Amino acid sequence: xxxxxxxxxxxxxxxxxxxxxxxxxxxxxxxxxxxxxxxxxxxxxxxxxxxxxxxxxxxxxxxxxxxxxxxxxxxxxxxxxxxxxxxxxxxxxxxxxxxxxxxxxxxxxxxxxxxxxxxxxxxxxxxxxx
Amino acid sequence: xxxxxxxxxxxxxxxxxxxxxxxxxxxxxxxxxxxxxxxxxxxxxxxxxxxxxxxxxxxxxxxxxxxxxxxx
Numbered sequence: 001x002x003x004x005x006x007x008x009x010x011x012x013x014x015x016x017x018x019x020x021x022x023x024x025x026x027x028x029x030x031x032x033x034x035x036x037x038x039x040x041x042x043x044x045x046x047x048x049x050x051x052x053x054x055x056x057x058x059x060x061x062x063x064x065x066x067x068x069x070x071x072x073x074x075x076x077x078x079x080x081x082x083x084x085x086x087x088x089x090x091x092x093x094x095x096x097x098x099x100x101x102x103x104x105x106x107x108x109x110x111x112x113x114x115x116x117x118x119x120x121x122x123x124x125x126x127x128x129x130x
Numbered sequence: 131x132x133x134x135x136x137x138x139x140x141x142x143x144x145x146x147x148x149x150x151x152x153x154x155x156x157x158x159x160x161x162x163x164x165x166x167x168x169x170x171x172x173x174x175x176x177x178x179x180x181x182x183x184x185x186x187x188x189x190x191x192x193x194x195x196x197x198x199x200x201x202x
Contacts, residue, residue: 002146005175090142093176097140097148100170104163106138115144125135125154 003092006068008048010099011061014092015049021091021112022053027079029054036060036072044071059084087116094118138163147181156191 015032023030029052035043036050036058044050050060050072056079059072070088074081097120098108106122113119136154143149150167152160171178 002177003175004177007175010174086144086146089146090144093142093146093148094140096171096174096176097142097167100167100174101138103170104166106136113141117144118142120140120142122138122140123136 002089003068005066006048006061006063007096010092010096011048011068014088014095015051015061017091017095018087019051021087022051022056022079027053027055030056033058033060038071039073039075041073047071055079061088090116090118094120098122136163138167152186153188156188158189160189 019030019032031052033050033052034047036047036052038044044060044062046062046064048061048063048068050058052058055077057073057075057077059070059074059079059081061068062071063069070081070085072081072084074084094110098110101108101120101122104122104124106124108120108122110118110120134154137152139151139153141149150164152163155163168178168180
């Protein structure tokens with residue numbers, strides 16, 4: 001993972017955005033949760049936040065040695081842990097970018113593109129429109 | 131005179147690489163803004179390294195302040 005240290009507030013913001021994205025893209029019953037199980041249905045320790053849906057048994061972000069790791073159970077699931085990891089990394093990066101731009105005085109907006117690409121635009125100055 | 135309008139377009143690609151394009155900056159103000167952005171991203175815990183830097187024509191342009199200073 002390209003995220004070296006955990007910013008828990010950003011992790012939660014990211015999972016909230018992922019939850020909305022999943023709900024808008026064909027996953028029913030999406031919920032953010034504080035417990036996620038592993039393959040053996042044992043609760044995963046040090047979970048920051050998780051997400052479940054009717055067709056997602058549970059993925060989440062836990063902290064191990066101060067670093068974030070993606071956890072969960074993707075056995076026989078449409079969304080694999082590899083795909084979820086990529087989604088989390090890209091959303092986390094984009095949200096970090098948005099927060100950084102806001103701190104620098106920009107007005108920002110973001111769009112999720114096909115293939116899990118994310119475009120972020122920040123503008124400031126006279127006569128702008130995001 | 132410059133309008134002061136500045137824009138930063140960022141794309142996080144499918145492999146997680148970040149592409150940044152800026153406009154409205156004159157001279158090295160763009161590089162300074164990029165440094166601030168990188169510092170904030172590192173604070174957020176991201177591992178940020180610059181792979182490739184392409185300078186646009188604006189980098190070589192001189193700033194227009196619109197203000198003249200008279201020396202006495």
